[in-house]
Amino acid sequence: MKERLLYIFLLCTSVITYGQVNLSLEPDKYEYNGRDIVNLTVTLELNGGEYEQQTAFQLPDLSKFTIIGSGSVTNTLVDPETNTVIIQKITRLALEPKKKGKIKIGSVLVTVSDKRYKTEPFDIFVKDIERKTLASDDVYLNMEIEDKEVYKDQPTIAVLRVYSKNIDNFRKVKNIHLPKQDNIIVHPVNFIKSDIDPSGYGNMASQILAVFMVFPNEAGYIEVPSVSASVNTFSHKNKILSNKVKLSVKKLPDNAPVGFKNAVGNFSVNVYNASQEKIEVKKPIHIVVKVSGEGNLTDLHLPKIQLSPDYEVFAPKITSKVMPGKAGIKGEILANYVIIPNKAGDILIRTENFAFFNPAAKEYTDLGEQTLSLNAMSHDQVLEAQSTVEKVNEYTNSFLETVNSPVLKTTSFKIKQKDKFNWNTLFINLGILLGLFFIYLIFKSWQKKRITIKENVSQKPVLGSVAETENEIRKNLKTDVRDYFAYLETLKEKEDFGQFFKTVEELDLEIRNQHSKGSADDFRQYIEGLKGLTLAEEYRKISQKIQIEKYSPIKSKEGISELLKDIVYLYSQISK
Incomplete structure (x- = not known):
């Protein structure tokens, strides 16, 4: 009877052994450094x-950890002795x-054949960073994120610290080079040294x-290189190097709007006309697309102005007014477009759709396209829309521009367009x-007397053909363009750009008058x-x-310098 009971017990034990579920969770060790x-x-x-x-x-x-990697594998084999299928699934x-x-790691749960299994929780211990005992002259860097x-x-903020037992070593640390890598963009906030912390x-x-x-700029696990x-x-x-830091970069949600490119933060878009004059067909105006906010402001793709047969649009000049913020770069980016209307009437300027992802709200915001409505007028309509005061001012300014010279700068008396009429300015x-x-009359009278005296003293014989005589007269009336070039160089150095362009117009008018x-x-x-x-085409391009x-x-100042070089070359060739 006892032998039968032992046989049954062994048989049940073998069945249990061949058919069972084992679940385990194990660390590689239980004590770790920082x-x-x-x-x-x-x-x-x-x-x-x-x-x-x-x-x-x-x-x-696992909220007390940063998951920097994971992987799974499944192995299936058959025990040849018992003909039992063994399936092993491993996740690391x-x-x-x-x-x-001390950090507690809880249980792993899984359901197998309608039965729930779990592992036993356990503790691990993470010690502080073990630092070597350094000599008094040792210096090392530490990057903290x-x-x-x-x-x-x-963005995430990184702080670079220097450690040493000898405080005098801090002033010897120089030539800091921030990390560079294709999958990250680094923007310095400041290189101002803080007070020394002795503790x-x-x-x-x-x-x-x-x-x-x-x-x-890519999702996944990224290692920030050493500084x-x-x-x-x-x-x-x-040369000393800091430690490397690993980042866990989350992928952006998949439901991105059509206008989303790479803007992450909180932004707004505004479009406005920066030109003060009336909008006239075939005359350039300045349209500004402003993106303001905080985030990856300096690296995002700005919304462009859409093309249209109603106007011509040229590549913009990008300017920025930014500074570091708590959630990224904050400020505003301005894209200044030069636009030339092709028709009179209402013109609608549209930008591309723009959307951004807000990390604080964890959602996308679609701002759509921005529009700006303009009313362009023909040249005749602009003249009709001018008031009497504006017409008087324009006539006066035109006269002053005509008689202006590098010596007598009468353009400084030009009238600016104002809503209220200034009688004092008009009388002046x-x-x-x-x-x-009166000066002109006196000059003509003096010139007439001088010519009469010359004719009385001697009569110059007529030599050569009519063409040679005409060339001789033009040569005598020819203005030395080098005086203009020297004056333009002075205005450029003073950064008096308004007067610079007025003098360029005077130079062009003077040259044209010389050739009638x-x-x-x-x-x-x-x-x-x-x-x-070739020279005629160069004249057209430089005029534009x-x-x-x-x-x-x-x-x-750099752009004006390049323009001045082109002007000197062009008018020197024309005046030869």
Whole structure:
């Protein structure tokens, strides 16, 4: 009887052995240093083909860690002795601790054949960073990033500190080079050194050397490279490197609007007309597309102005007014477009659709397209719309521009368009006109007397042909363009760009008057016949470039220098 009971017990034990479920969760070790990676292995073993895994592994709360890697593998084999199917599923996790000390890791849950299994919880201990005992002259860098889990294109703040037992070493650290890598964009915040903190790790003092922003531009696990610096002494120069930091970059949600490109933050878009004059057909105006807010402002794709047969649009000039903020770069980016209306009447200017992802709200915001309605007028309509005061002012300004010279700068008396009529300005300008008229009469009288005296003294014989005589007269009346070039150079150095363009117009008018050509088109045809097609085409291009630079609201000394070189070359060739 006892033998039978033993036989039955052994038989039941073997059946249980051949058909069972084993679930385990094990770390690679139980004590870690501050920079060690915690490796967890989840193993599920199914002994017997009748078992079926119904749910995936339900991991414990891992909010105290940053998951920097994971992977799974499934192995299936058959025991040849017992003919039992064994299925083994293994999942491994690589974790980076966010805190020090004792950390509890909970149970892993799984459901197999309508039965729930779980592992036993356990504790691990994360020790503080073990630092080597340094000599008094040792210096090392440490890069600290508090927020290591961000969205793609969302910034995170990095702080660079220097540690040393010898405070005198801090002034020797120079030539800081921030990390560079294709999958991150780094923007410096400041390189202002902080006060020295004497209570650092291991009885070492510390000092903040730099603060910068890191913008990851791809999802996944990204390692921020080391920051380098040099320690300069009288005898040698050493290069030191900081630690590397791993970031967990979250992928942006999939439901992105049509207008979304790479804008992450909180932004607004505004379109407005920066030109003060009336909008006239075939005359350039300035339209500004302004994007303001905070986020990856300096790296986002700005919404462009859409093309239309109603107007011509040229490539914009980009200017920025930005500064570091708490959630990225904040300020505004201005795209200044030069637009030339092609027709009279209502013109609707549209921008591309623009959308952004707000990390705080964790959702997309679609601003759509921005529109600006303009009313363009023909030249006759502009003249009809002018008031009597505006017509008087325009006539006065035209006269002053005509008689202006580099010596007598009468354009400084030009009238600016104002809503209210200034009688004092009108009387002053009328007085100037009368004074110039009397001076002109005196000059003509003096010139007439001088000619009469010359004729009485001697009669110059007529030599050569009529053409030679005409060339001689033109040569005598010819203005030395070098005086204009010198004056334009002076205005450029003073950055008096308004007077610069007025003098350019005076130079062009003077040259055209010398060749008896009133309009620019007639003068261009004259140049083509006299100097060739190449110089005539150069005259047209530089005239257009002058107009674009003149009406541009943002002028730089470098751009004016390039324009002046072209002007000197062109008019020197024409005056030969």
